[in-house]
Structures are given as structure tokens and as C-alpha cells.
Amino acid sequence: MTTRKRKSDCPINFAMEIFGDRWTLLIVRDLLFKGKRYYGEFLQMEERIATNILADRLALLEESGIVTRTIDEQHNSKKIYRLSQKGIDLLPVMTEIILWSAKHDTMSAVDKKFVRMAKNDKGALFASITASLR
Secondary structure: OOOOOOOOOOHHHHHHHHHOOOOHHHHHHHHHHOOOOOHHHHOOOOOOOOHHHHHHHHHHHHHOOOEEEEEOOOOOOOEEEEEOHHHHOOHHHHHHHHHHHHHHOOOOOOOHHHHHHHHHOHHHHHHHHHHHHO
16 A cells, blocks of 8 residues: 655544545445445446546545455456445444535435434444445
């Protein structure tokens, strides 16, 4: 793994050096909540990521230890992307971002059942999502 030079030792800066663009968290979102695993699936996101940006962000996430990449045994030419434990540990953060958006943006398409469960029983919600990632 390549070590990137950090601008400071601030914990917010540490996170921003990984997630400080619009695409990286959307890829994590798709891995966590939408079950996407293949390069082509990420290209289908409604935000329409360019292929060069997707390749760069997946490489950054892999280099950062948030995503792992393996070869699909059934299709040797395909790579499977999965969240590592470090990536799965972003689940509470991503959930809070969703709750914040649900509260402050009436245009956000938020699953009401997800919001209700996140507010009432985060433990069960996190267990369910984590189990689906294994």
C-alpha cells in the first residue's frame, strides 16, 4: 500500500483526504446500501460517474484499506469490490449523513423505513446491513 503525504494530523483532514470529493462517499454508499460489487455496477449510479474517476476512486479506496478487490472466480476478467472492516466501520457515519439529509433536505429520496429503523433500533439496522456485506 502506498503512503500518501498528509497535510496535517487533524482527524477531519485525515478523513477529507480520503472522502473529500463528491464521488468517494457515493461509491461507499453503493457498496454499503445498494449491494454493488462490480465496476460496471458503479457506472450505473444515477450521479453518472466517469470511468476514469471511478477507476481513480476505487484505487484510492483500495489503497486506503477501505475496499478490497478480488478476482471473480466465475468470470476471471471481472473484479469484485467489497468493503473491508475499515470500510464497514463507516456504516454509522453514513447512516448519520442519511439522517441529517432526511432532516434538512426535503428533496432527498430517503427510505422512510430506513430512517425509522435508524432512529429506533440502530443496532438491528447495523447488524442487518453488516450481515448482507459478508
